Amino acid sequence: MAEKYYSNGKLLLTGEYAILDGAMGLAVPTKFGQSLEVFSHKQPKLVWKSFDEDSSIWFEADFDLDGFSILNTSDKETAETLQKILTVARIENPEFLNTPSGVQIETRLGFPRKWGLGTSSTLINNIAQWANIDAYTLLSKTLGGSGYDIACAHHYQPLLYRLDLGKSKVLPLNFHPPFDQSLFFIYLNKKQNSRKAIANYRKQTFNKKKLVDKINDITQSFLEAQRVEEMESLILEHEMALSTILGMPPIKQKFPDYFGALKSLGAWGGDFILATGNEKTPAYFKDRGFDIVIPYSEMVL
Known part of the structure; x- marks a missing residue:
């Protein structure tokens, strides 16, 4: 049976930009998100396929399992970004993908990539769940950012988010405007x-x-x-x-x-x-x- 992970998209209602300097932002997870499924593969490599919300493939790549060398890809820049994320994930957890067996990954977006609801943050959070590592650490060592999107990825209600000396502080809350x-x-x-x-x-x-x-x-x-x-x-x-x-x-x-x-x-x-x-x-x-x-x-x- 395949492993499956899911993360919510995000929107920051207040605090854009200023959240980087410690301001408190009001963030909301969205009903649109991204899933990641892990399957076995007959060849000893990592096969990656990313599907858009219309089920069309927007990215694919094959990686060597030893050091995540890119064997082939439809998009070199995206493959190199993914390679970096996978490499950091293994540094954080040396057992991650430490297997002679082949693995196939399928990611599926529930929203168009152009919307900006968190194609990258949902991916980071899903990989962190899969690798059993801290998502904020994985973000900070790869793509960077305030981290509020990671908080939205795994919370199912609005939240207040701020950075305190570089550490993420999250306060889930009931925010239901009467209007x-x-x-x-x-x-x-x-x-x-x-x-x-x-x-x-x-x-x-x-x-x-x-x-x-x-x-x-x-x-x-x-x-x-x-x-x-x-x-x-x-x-x-x-x-x-x-x-x-x-x-x-x-x-x-x-x-x-x-x-x-x-x-x-x-x-x-x-x-x-x-x-x-x-x-x-x-x-x-x-x-x-x-x-x-x-x-x-x-x-x-």
Whole structure:
């Protein structure tokens, strides 16, 4: 019988960028995730196949089991990234894949890769489960990042996340906005490169403590908001705080005639945004070429 592992996708509602400097972020796991299944293979090698949400193969590679040398692949860059992850996993657990028998892996996404819900973080978490090692360690020694996405991968409820002297602090919580029917996620038809966005943030000069304190206050108020108007005010405050530091306009400037509030999520300029709105919201964005509009209740676990 095959081994199977599963991890949830993620969205960070507050704290993007600032979470890297210790700010408290509100994160939610999504109903979309990624699975990893382990099968035996007749040849003594590691055979890897990655399937998109439409069941088409988007990546495949064969690795030697001794040192994870790449034997062949459909994408050299992806194979080298995977090779690094597997190598670190074995360093953390020398028994990992220490077998003469062949192994075949099949990963399956429950969302399009371009959505930015965590193709990499769900993979890291699944491999960590498979190798029986710490997922945060595997992330930090390979792709890097704050780690909030790893927390979402294996929690099934919203959570507060922050870094304390480099250590992940996770507080699962019950976050059910009474106005969630007025919240929507819109995909901006553009996948953002998180690593480049983080590098740009790191280049900025500003008072980090002041930003962290500001974001912490906004995050706490997000949890306490009882009316959508309160959240709209907080969204505006959050957007302005980061706009000043990043030197980028708030996303609302792209949709100046939209009747609700808009907030970037994750790397600014792409992936999903959060919108407050009503039954007219989907039509507004679809009329402007943004066809993927997902109500809060259909996205968040």
